[in-house]
Amino acid sequence: MKTLTQVPLGTQVLFGPAVKRRRRLERLVFSIFSRWKYEEIIPPIFDYYDVFSRGMGAELEEALYRFVDREGNLLALRPEFTSLVAKTVATRLQDRPKPLRLCYCGDVLRYEAPRGGRQRESFQLGIENIGGERIACDAEVIQVAMESLQRVGIDRFQFNLGEMGFFAGLVERFGLSAQDLSGIRRLIDLKDPVGLQAEVERLRLSPRQREVLHALLHLTGNAETIDDARRLVSNEKSLSALDNLAGLYSELRRRKLADHLTIDLSEVRGLDYYTGIIFKIYVPGLGFEVGSGGRYDNLLKNFGCDLPSVGFTFFLERLMALPLKLR
């Protein structure tokens, strides 16, 4: 029997200076969002399970808090905002001029062991840019993220930039089952050459295919990485992913933001709905990424409206763990 004074694992309460700090952080980041004309949206805390489960990937799908209402509908608490923003735009705001610029701040719930500064209930703060031009909007979203960090006093940060299409094109012709593919993806994510070797042997991949996968583990660095990657592949999908990445890189260089970039094609972990560029944000002094984002061109199709989109989110608890300047 639980007593009333116990707390359920994964909840948190803020009070005193922590609240002030947190509200100030939100305000400062929002001031950057609104300077870029991002309009706040407050979506519901729950929706139908299917709204979230599509395109989420098995790992996060397991972490959904789900429940049944009295009519027997399967519902879930929101584990992220992007699906809800996408649904709202697709069903109600589709006629607005593009790109639509929306931002949000609020709690998300995931049934996972509390770790890495995140409880089961945690806070996210982010933007979605919907229906605009590809490279210009990708660059804008990254610029907004960088300016937000600078606004709260974080000047040293690193954005790791990848492209989902590169890996997708690479393995397309391997003829692997979804399960085997996710195994390979996991090993690349762990940067584990030993496990990868055992797996490619088990799957009887050709020597050329093995070589490409092992090379992928090290495909990270400056702009030259894109050229290295080009020498590795011949399929159209991967090559167009690299063109896309190169285009974005030069656009960011034009905006004088390239110093903060690392090209990382070995980055293959992300929500399943990402289709193009993805990025993770690292700050020296913290063992976890403080934010992540990417392009999700197919997500709105689920809700009956075909618009390309890109966005990012900050993990607020992790930002709060940094020495910030909140004036």
Add this chain to the structure above:
Amino acid sequence: MSNTKQSEEILSVALSKGRLQHATLELLRRAGVDLDPSEAGSRKLVFRDRSGRFQFFMVKPVDVPTYVEYGVADLGVAGWDVLLESEADVHQPLDLGIGRCVMAVAGPRSTARKNYRELSAVRIATKYPRITTDHFTRQGVPVEIIYLSGSVELAPRLGLSERIVDLVATGRTLADNGLEVIEPICEVSARLIVNRAGYQVKRRAVSDLIQGLAETAPRR
């Protein structure tokens, strides 16, 4: 989490005390890390190399993945057994090839001849509940885990369980207790692990160390 301090200049490395300690220090030396023998290998728990590029700390093997996941250490050396057992979300870019042994199901000779797949459920005493559960459930065999934190080989003798899952190096401890290997589960050796953010932010220093260790690590 608020104290996860990583300074950019210095790489901090968590090392496992005990079984892997000696071989790890030896490997680091061969990889060009200039360790002072009066510090490394002494009872000091925290020490630097002579160049000051590295800070090392010796911790309990099971804690290494935790220090690395949270970024208190940029890198760590931990046994594959420990890594499999922990849920730590870290990169694992190198098999160091030291501390080789086998994770195995073992039991007394009489038990070894019986096929456990024909039992309705298997009872196993072990320090490795996750590895054990995974091994048996993957074969469709229900398993009851009896968690012990040490001297697992005594369990069959004392009647706690007929079988155990444990690390086997030479097999002598098993033999001394009248046990033998029933089936191997996986090979185990020490791995280099790296914090996800540290891997990105301190890329050059981390790759240099990986490179150095890769060149000297014993091959399979």
